[in-house]
Amino acid sequence: MKQMLIAVVLLVLTIPVFSQKRYFTKSGQISFAAGTAAEDIDGVNKATTSVFDAATGQIEFALLVKGFEFKRALMQEHFNENYMESDKFPKSVFKGKIVNIDKVNFQKDGSYPVTVKGVLDMHGEKKEIETTGTLKVTGETVHSDASFTVLLADYKIEIPSLVKDKVSKTVTIKINCNYNVLK
Amino acid sequence: MRTWKKIITGVIVLALAAAGYGWFLYQKPPPDIRKEKGGIEITAIELLKAFQQDEMAGNAKYVDKVLIVSGIVNGIQTDSSGQATVTLRTNDLLAAVTCSFYQDDEGVKKIKTGAPVRIKGICTGMLSDIVLNKCSLAE
Numbered sequence: 001m002k003q004m005l006i007a008v009v010l011l012v013l014t015i016p017v018f019s020q021k022r023y024f025t026k027s028g029q030i031s032f033a034a035g036t037a038a039e040d041i042d043g044v045n046k047a048t049t050s051v052f053d054a055a056t057g058q059i060e061f062a063l064l065v066k067g068f069e070f071k072r073a074l075m076q077e078h079f080n081e082n083y084m085e086s087d088k089f090p091k092s093v094f095k096g097k098i099v100n101i102d103k104v105n106f107q108k109d110g111s112y113p114v115t116v117k118g119v120l121d122m123h124g125e126k127k128e129i130e131t132t133g134t135l136k137v138t139g140e141t142v143h144s145d146a147s148f149t150v151l152l153a154d155y156k157i158e159i160p161s162l163v164k165d166k167v168s169k170t171v172t173i174k175i176n177c178n179y180n181v182l183k
Numbered sequence: 184m185r186t187w188k189k190i191i192t193g194v195i196v197l198a199l200a201a202a203g204y205g206w207f208l209y210q211k212p213p214p215d216i217r218k219e220k221g222g223i224e225i226t227a228i229e230l231l232k233a234f235q236q237d238e239m240a241g242n243a244k245y246v247d248k249v250l251i252v253s254g255i256v257n258g259i260q261t262d263s264s265g266q267a268t269v270t271l272r273t274n275d276l277l278a279a280v281t282c283s284f285y286q287d288d289e290g291v292k293k294i295k296t297g298a299p300v301r302i303k304g305i306c307t308g309m310l311s312d313i314v315l316n317k318c319s320l321a322e
Contacts, residue, residue, distance in 0.1 A: 026268060026279075026281050026312060027262070027268035046283045047268065047281055047307070049311065064307040064308040064310060066246060066247065066307040067308075067314060069316065070213060071212060071213075072209065072210065072213070073212060073213040074211065090242065090308050091310070
């Protein structure tokens with residue numbers, strides 16, 4: 001009887017372990033827009049790695065700066081050489097937390113609004129970011145959507161005065177990732 | 184007087200040519216990697232090893248270069264927009280070679296999990312995986 005009780009207790013204790021799911025993607029899309037009325041400037045990175053923990057809400061994104069694709073060759077060159085200095089700073093990383101992860105029911109399909117707080121490490125500078133987004137649960141997959149703006153000056157990215165009216169001082173960053181369960 | 188006219192006409196023609204060339208350079212789209220000839224032939228296993236041994240050297244040797252990577256397909260993922268990502272197996276369980284394909288690429292449909300493949304693309308560096316973008320199926 002005692003043994004059975006211990007067995008039941010052990011079984012109950014292991015349940016939370018089973019539900020501690022991690023979701024990940026290697027093909028997340030992160031795009032940015034830094035254009036003005038004078039010129040459209042945008043790039044997209046289609047190979048962003050991201051992982052989040054459904055229990056703790058810890059979330060991370062990592063991408064290679066050279067992986068941004070542009071409509072114009074010259075834009076890509078300037079982005080890498082003059083603005084992001086991607087030889088010196090090849091990666092950008094975001095590490096943070098979905099603060100209201102407890103409001104997301106991964107067992108039930110639907111769209112859940114989330115708030116993410118964390119630190120964006122870009123161009124060798126680290127800055128706190130807070131943004132809202134959505135997690136869309138469909139069976140075993142989760143789709144994340146978010147959009148936020150950053151100030152280029154915060155990351156010590158300088159805009160030459162010659163193109164001041166073409167490059168925006170703030171950049172809108174959009175996140176679009178499809179996650180699968182990490183097995 | 185006539186020489187002056189000639190000089191002015193010459194200057195205007197040169198200025199127009201320069202502006203035209205500038206506009207051409209400005210509007211030039213990025214090169215289509217599918218049409219590029221050649222590329223560095225390497226296996227997925229060797230490529231990962233090169234980066235794991237010395238990431239800086241790997242960056243210098245392979246990043247921004249056209250590679251033709253051969254390996255065994257670990258998985259294929261296509262999203263709703265038709266954007267496909269193929270991963271190639273390596274000797275490391277935790278790291279692969281991730282190949283992000285051209286959105287409209289037809290070749291990716293011929294790729295099968297577990298089969299050998301040669302993929303052409305631009306190396307962008309190492310996260311935990313080695314990443315290639317603008318990929319297509321190599322002939």
